[in-house]
Each structure stands twice: as structure tokens, then as C-alpha cells.
Amino acid sequence: MKSIKLKLWFGYAAIVLFSVSIVSAPFLFNEIRGLERNIRKEAALNMNIEHDSVTALFEKPQAVVKTLALYCKQDVLDLKTAQDDFAELIKNDTTISAAYFCEARKVNEGGLFYYSGGWVPSGDYDQYQRSWFTDAQKASGIVVTEPYLDVPTKSLVASVVLATYDDSGAFTGVCGLDISLKTLSDAIGSLKLSESGKSFILDRNGLYLTNDYMGKIQTANFFDEYPAFAKFKGKIGSDVFFEPRVGGKYIAAQVIDEKSGWILATVGNSGEIYLHFEREILFVVLMGVASLGISLFAAFFLSSKIVTPIKSVVGAVDRIAAGNADLTKRLTVSGNDEISNLGNGFNRFMEKMQGIIGDVKSSKNELARAGEDLSSATSDTANSIGAILQSIKGMHEKIDNQKESVLQVYAAVNQIARTFDSFEGIVESESSSVSQASAAVEQMIGSISSVNESVEKMTASFSSLRADSHVGISKQKAVNDKITEIEIQSKMLHEANKTISLLASQTNLLAMNASIEAAHAGKAGSGFAVVAEEIRKLSETSSAQSKTIGMQLANIRKSISDAVAASSESNISFESVSKKLEETDALVTQIQSAMEEQNEGSRQITGALHAMNDSAEEVRTSSSEMAQGNRTIFGEMGLLQKAALEMCSSMEEMSANAQKIRETGSALSSVSAHIKFSISKIGEQVDQFRA
Template identity: 30%
Template sequence: MKIGYKIRFLVISFFALIISTVTITLVGVKITENTSTEAFAQRGISAIYRANVWIEPEKFDALVKYGTEEDEYYKFLYSKLFDLKKQLGCKYLYTMAPVNGDIEGNEFKYIVDGSGPFFSEEFSSFGSVENIESYGKYPHECLREQKIVSSGLLEQDEWGWTQTVYYPIVYQGKSIGFLACDYDVAALEKMISEGRLLLLGISLCAALFSCALIFIFINIFFKRMNNVTQAMIGISSGARDLTQRLKINGKTELDMLSFAYNEMIEQLQAMVRQISGSIDKLSKNSFTLSAQNDESVTLISNAKKSIEDIYSKADDQNALSEAVTDGIHEVENAVKILDEKIIQESNAVQQSSSAIEQISANISVADTNISKIANEYEIIVNETEAGKEKQTNLTSKVDLIAAQAHQLDEANKVISSIASQTNLLAMNAAIEAAHAGAAGKGFSVVADEIRKLAENSAKQSTAVKKLINDISKAISGIVNVSKESAASFSSLGDKIKDMDDLLHEVQAGMKQQNEGAHEVLNMMNILFQATEEIKASSKTMKDNTLHTVNRIEELKHSSVRILESGTSANEHLGTMSDFASQIAAQSKQNMDLAVSVNNLIMSYKV
């Protein structure tokens, strides 16, 4: 069973009153006892000082050691102590000394006892020994510290209630005994005991009366408190009436509590009204947020399809880049073969020039050298025809590369368009995330990532477009050089054919050998110059081909990066889709919560 605060307060108050009353009573009794004890102690000290006037330490020491009851000093001191005892009205007035001088022992002997007549009950004869253990610590303290000591109220089995004052007798710096004065305090002790009981009775009656007053006050207090409690219970129960107010009759603490309760109810009533309006707005916002979230899910789905399209286009671009790279490698190999042939041609031209010079110098061996030259020119004619065919193949492949570069440009335009659409989509998504407020923060981060991806795609598309333009320019240069090389090969073939005709004419007529030799030499110089030009053009075409290969490799790497970006964007869109699903679930929870809170608020009467 749970004990209420009213019972607890009553019990605690009763105990506190009783304990405080008893404590005050005991303290008062103790103060009275101490006052009385001090008064008797002052009387005893006064008696001790008056008796000490007749005690001579030297004579007392001799009396302790050698004296008897017949000693004159003993009789003198006895008469003085006996007379003083009768004057003061004390119970006992006597002197004692430790047996064998041991002040810490309990065996003491009487020296002069002036407490009563000789042989009376109050009198103790000279030298009689008594155990003073029942006297307490006071005699030993007096002798040890050599000062006056009061025992306070002390009950002894043989002597009853007494209070004793001890005065040390000191001879040559050594305590040899003490002078003691006892007062009978039995009446005082009885008075103190009776007073203690009387005060306790009065205190208990006062405590009971106070408890009755406290009980009445607590009943009134808790009755007022119960009104506040019942009002609070009424609010927390099914009634939930916020229109109820407590009555205020004055300015007491309970009235202030009732006033605070009324103020709290008014604030709670205003708060309920405000919450009710906020719940309506929350419901409307939840419906709006749900609709916007559905639209965001649709936009994300469309963006995902666009990213997948970008990914497909980038994959096609990557495959096209690999095909162009393979074609460029073939062109590079052809250029290397052409370069080797041109070197062979240049060597052949140099050999031909030497042969012509030998014909001019030595006519006698002209026929043999001309035959060799004819053979060499036949080889040159064959190789020239082969080089011409390869040059034609090179030209067709370069045209194919130009067409593929044009296709790359078209693909890059598609990528640029997709990047622009993605950027527009990211802007729309950011706007929707801003409309969504705090719930769209995560979606705003994803929108920023899509916008950055679109910007990177646009930058990559611009770089690819510039690279394609550079490749197109390089390919145009290769086409021009290829055409010039073909024209040079055609011219070279015609000249070699003419040279062959001249050689046959030389063989037919040796008379025109010198003229023919000079013409051949001139033609060989022209051929050498053309060969050098072809050689330079071949080197340029080779350098351009290498540059084109590097550009295409960069395009290939760019395509790979686009593929990676497409994959990353696809993953981000998947994450965005999950976020959108979570937002939708949270929106539904907000709507349910708004309905629940609204039902709770509507249950209050305001």
C-alpha cells in the first residue's frame, strides 16, 4: 500500500515536534543541572580555600609519615575543620593521603577528618584506609595536575549523591595528599529528576497540541491542493476540458498556485489552438510534398534513361575510336614502307647520277654502264608503280579516316546535347529540392552531382570537339600531302619512262650518247630533287600520322572516362531513387502523424 504525502507530512511533523520538544527539555534540564553543579562547586571551592589556611604542608607531611591522633597539629587541624564544616553545612570535610605515596593507586588513608565528632558515623579515624575507586578520576587528576578539581554530581553506594571539590596538598613540589569537601546533593538530584519529568510532560502536551494544530492546517492545505489535483486529473482524463478554472480567494501560496494553474490552462488552451492550426498546415504540406516526391521519382526515372542513353552513345564512341586507331596504325605502317621505298629511290638516283658521270668521263664503257642503268631503271619503274599503288591506298584510307572523324563530330554533338539536357534536368531537380525544404536536402546534393556531371560532360564534349577539329585538319593535311605525293609519283613515272626511251635511243645510236648522257644527268638531278621533296613530304605525313594517333588515343581515354562517369551517374541516380522512396515513406508517416496529433488535439475542449 502506497502512503500519501499527507500521512507522510503528518508523521514527519509529529516526530519532528516530539524530538525537538524532548531535545529542548533535555537541554534545559542539562543547563539547570550544570548551573546547580557550578553553584555547589563554587561553595566547595570557597570552603576549601577557608580550610586550606590551616594546612601547613610541612607539618602535614610529617603527620602523614609519623603522626598519630595524639599529635597537637592533628588536634588543631581537626578542630578547625570540624568547626568550619558545621558553619558551611557541608556533608564531609577531610584530608587523605595515598598509601606509600602512590598517587595513581586507589588505596588512600584518612589523615584528618573533620566531618563529625569522634567515633560518629561521619568520622573516619586517623590512618584508616579506603579504596577510592568509586570516587572516580577526580582525586587522581587533582594530585597529578596539582589543581582544584570538582567532581560534579556523583552517586556512590556508600555515600549517596554528593558533589566533591578536591584541593591538592603540595610539599616540595610533590603532591602528598588532598583536602576534600563533600556536599549532599540528593535533594538537588531529586529536584532535577522531578523537573526533568515535569518538563517532558509539558513538552509532550505542547507537542500534542502543536500536532493537532498542524493536522488541522494540513487538512485545509491538502484540501486546497486536492482541488488542483482533481482539476489536473480532469484534464489528463478523457474529459480534457481546458475551460475549467479554479477559484482564488486571497493571496496565499495556494491561491498563487491556483492562479498559476489557471495561467497554465490558458496557455495550454492557446497552445492547443495554435497546434491545431499548425496540424492543418502540416497535413497540406505533407500532401504537397508527397506529390512533389512522386514527380521527383518520375524525373529521376527519366534522368536514368538519359544516362543509359549517354552510356550507350559513349560505348559506341569508344568502339569507333578503336576502329579509327586501327586504321591510323595501318596508315602509319604504310608511311613507314613508303619512307623505306623513298630512301631506296634516293639511293638509286644517286647511283644513277654516278653512272651518268662515268658515261660522260669514259665513253668506252658507256654501253656496259647504260645496260646497268637500264636494268636499274627497270627496277625503279617497278618500285615506282608499286609506290604509286600504295600511295593510292593511303589516300583512300585517309578519306575513310576523314569520314570517320566526321562521324565522331556527329556523335560528339549528340553527347553535347545530352549534357545540356542533363544540366537542365539537374537545374529542375535543384529547384524541386529547394521547394521540398529540409526533406529535399539529400535530393539537392544528388541534383548538384548530376549538374556537375553535366558540366564535366559538356567540358569533355568541347575538348572532344576541339580534338576532332584538330584531327580533321591533320587529315586534310595528310590528304593534300598524299595528293602531292601521288602527283610526284606520276611525274616520276613519266620521267623514268622518258629516261628509258632515251636509254634505248642511246643503245640504238652511240653517236648521240654524250647528249643523251647530259640530258639523263639533268633529268636525274630533277628526279633527285623530286625524291627529296617526296622524302620531306613522307616525313611530314609520318609526323602528322603520329600526332593523329595520339589525338585518337586521347579521344579513346575520354570515351572511357565518359563511360565511367555514366556508370557513376547511374549509381547516383539509383541512390537518388532510394532517397526518393525513403522521402515518400517519411511523407506518409508525417501525414499519419498529423492525423493522429489532430485527433488528439480535437479531443480537447478549448
């Protein structure tokens, strides 16, 4: 739990912090906006100064080129004199590397080229192929050309050129000055808005025209090197464009020549132009923090001044709460503020508390004696109630035992009655069943006689069938033997057919040899040739017939093989049927013997059932008499059971009421003990105070 001192301190701190925030926030906001405006104004002013400086760099060459144009209007120019005059004209200006005049007539056709350094172009030189010449001829005034590599000086230059005309207005040539881009880069590089800033002249596409690194001139693009500024390319015009924070850098740019589209751009770190601004903001923040610290210290001092008297009251209250308190002591109060009133009120409370504690102490002893008397009375009452409950419990147990005995007897009599009722029904059912059984047994005896006759007929039929199966097996064996003989003979025929086929083949060979010999013999062997031809035909016919017979014999052998297989299966089936018939005949014989035994047993059962029917009639008469006596006993036992249940219910009510009395006595004893304990505790607490 936070103390009042901390609450006061935190509350005062919150008020001070809120006040500082309310005062500082608008001030900081206005200060930031004012400084931002000042930065933009300062940047615009510096850019205008740089713009004027760059313009001044080109104003002198423009004035010089005008002077040069007036000089070149002379009707006759001496080459050597003109070159010396040109050199004298530019000797004091380091930005101008050369002055020259080129006549309108082509140099390769006899035209003259006047150059301050004495350079003489080659014989094939054509000024009309040079952009500085053609740009000046087309323009109506001074032209600043795009940078190019100057042939005489082997350096990058930009030319300030002007076309010259005679009094009649005829074009007479172009005079110009070359401005060294190295010298221009050095001059532009010194112009900057911040310590690490850099300034460049760019063409309309962003290519460097000046740069500390000469290799970037006309080759590297400013917007490729600073891609974050590429989005502002279309916003740069004749007015100063300034963006202070773009990826930690600033850019200021302005078009310095509308004709050429040249741009003056300067870049640098944003932190450098915001340095003064950040220092002022830091000063304001530090002043705010210092004010907050002083206010918090004042809050701490005031809260301590307020809380110290309150702590005195809290200490006194804590001592009273801890026990062994001296109610005779009082707080020392000085002053007349709210805290002093709190101390006076506490002293009055202590006086009142002292009087109350004195009265409580005097009443404590009387209350303790009353508690002792109440405890003794409740103890005697509890003992008496316990004795009563014990007596009721013993009587209740005896009545419960009696009730259980009555219930058991009643249940036994009830069971006997149900048994007699069931027995009477059983006797009736048994008598009826015996009569039905006698009729069924007599019917079964008739059925057994009929079955015996059928079994005797089956026995005779199976004997005849078994004899026929033996005859069939014998005949099947004879058929198998004949088929086997036919198979052997068919094999012999097949061998004979092979022999005939072999003889036909040899006869054919013999006929062929005979034909060959007859052909050798000529006419003398013509008769022999006829015989040989007939023998050959006979051989071919025999061979063809032998093949046909072979095929037929093969089919016959296959049929015989199938017949042998079928005959074997038929023989196996006959043997199986014969075996099953013998087994069935044995079963029929066994059935016949069993039926004869059953017929004899049925006759004996019939005699026993007649005797049982007579006994059942006698039992039924005795059972009716016993059932009537049992019903009378059952009625009396019902009355006895009802009386026992009523007595048991009354004892349960007595026991419940006695138990409630006992519980009340126990509760009273507990209350008495609690009162006694409470009186003791009150005495202990009251004794701690000194009144």
C-alpha cells in the first residue's frame, strides 16, 4: 500500500509534468516550425548567393566575347597580331583557357582560324563540323555549348561563343572563349551550404558538367549517384528547390541557364544544417528537465512536512493496536491547522477510550462468574439427556429384534402359502402331464412298430443292392482288361505302320535310282523307266496311305487312353459305392436293433405312468386341505406384523426427539464454552490497556 507521502509526491509530480508539457509542447512546436522556416530561408539565400557566383563566372566571359566580337569586325586582321591580342585579353582570367575567332569561310578552303595560343588547325579542318560553330551561327546571341574535349589543350571545356556579322549583316565568322571545366569545378566546389556539402553543375539530363573527379564529367549521372533525389528531378526550375531530409541528406538545386538547361545542385548531410536547430531543442529540453527536477524536490520537501505529524498519530494508533497500550498518554499538538485538529481529535478519542476500557474491566469479573454457572448447568443437562437416550436405544433394539422375528415368520408363512399354491398347481399339472405322457407313449409305441417294418424293408433292399454292386465291379474289371489289350494291339499297329512308311520311303528311293539308270540306258531302258515310274507312284501312294493310317491310329490311341482313364475312374467309383453300401447296411442293422429295444422300453414306461396317475390324484386331495389351513395362519401373521411395525415407528419417533434434545444440549454446551472463552479473551485484551 502506498503511503500518503508517496501519493502526494506522485500527484504533485504529475501536475508539474503536465504543466511543463502544456507549456513546453506548443513552444517546442513553434520553435521547430520557426527553425524549419529559417533553415529553408537560409538555404534559399545561400543558393541565390551561389547562383549569383556561378552567373558571375559566366558574365565576364560573356562580356569578353562581346569585346572579342567587336575586335573581329575589322576589315583586315593580322594573324599574329590578333593572336597576341587574344592572349592579352584573357591572361588575367584563370577560368578562360583560350580565345579564338574562326572566319565564315571553311579552313580547308582557305579560311583563317585565330587562336590565342598560336594553335593552327590541320589542312582538312572543317569548322562547320563543330557544334560550337554551328550553334553560334544558328543562335541570335551568346551561346554556352555543351562540354567537349578541346583538341589544342586536350582538356574538357565549355565554349562561350558569338556569331559575328559585318555592317551589311553578312555572317563573317564565330568568336569564342573556352572555359576550363577543371577550373570551373574548382570554383563550384567551394560553394556549399554545410561543412561537408558538395556543389555541382549538371546538364538538363543530370550528367556532371563539374566534379572534383574529372572522370565523372559527361560520363556519370548525378541522379544515379544519388537515387533518392531522382523523384525531385522534374521539380527543379528557375526558383530554388530545397528538400532538407531525404535519407539523411539534403538537396538544393536551381536552373542557372534556361537555354542550356544547366542546373546548379548542392548536397550534404542533413545533420549539419540541423545542428543549430538540434542544439536549441536540446537547450529547451534540458531547461524543462531542470524545472521538473526542482519541482519534484519541492514536492518531496512539502510532502515530508505534511506527513511527519500524521506519522505521529499513526505511531500512537499502531502502539494501541499492538497491545500493552498506555491510554493515559497524549499527543503533543502545536499549531492550528488541519493536522493539529487531527491530533486534538485523537487525544479526545484516547480520553473516551480510557473511560470505556475502565468500565469494561469492572464488568469482566461478573461476566466470568455467569459463564461458569452456565457451563455447569449445561453439563448436568447433557448427562441426563445421555442417560435417556441410552434407555431409548436399548428398548429400540429389542423392538427391532421382535420386528425382525415377526417379519421372518410372516415371510416364511407367506412363502409356505405360495409354495402350497404352486404345489397345488403343480399337482394338477402333473396329473394332466401324466395322462398326456401315457397317450404320447402309446402313440410312440405305434410309431416304433411302423419304423421297425420300414427298417426291415431297407435291410432287404440294401442286401440286394450290395450284391449288384459286387457284380458291377467284376464286369468293370473285365472291361478294363479288354481296353488294356486293345491299347497294346493299337501300339503294335502303330509300329507296323511305321515299318510300312519306311518301306515306302525306300521303294521311292529305289524307283528314283531306277529312273536315273533308265535315263543313262537311253532307249534300251525305256521299258525299265516305265516300271520305275509305276514303282515310284506305288511308293508315293503307300507313303500317303501310311500317313493317313498313322493319323487314324493316333486318334484311336487317344480314344483308347481316354477310355482307360474313364474306366479307371468308373472302377474307383464302383468300389466307393460298394463300400458306402456296406456301411449303410451296418447302420440300418444298428437302427433296427435300437428300435426293438425302444419298443420294449416304451411298454415299461406305459405301465409306470398308469401307476403315477393314481398317486397324483391322492396328492391333489391332500394339497387342497393343507392350502386352506395355511391361509388362516397367513391372515393372523399379517395382523401381528402390522402391530410390530407401528411399535417400531413409535420408538423411532421417540429416539429422534431425544436426539434433538441431545443436540440442543450439545449446542448449549458449545455456546457456554464459547462464551467462557470469549469472556477470557475479552479479559486478556482489556488487561493489555493501562487505563
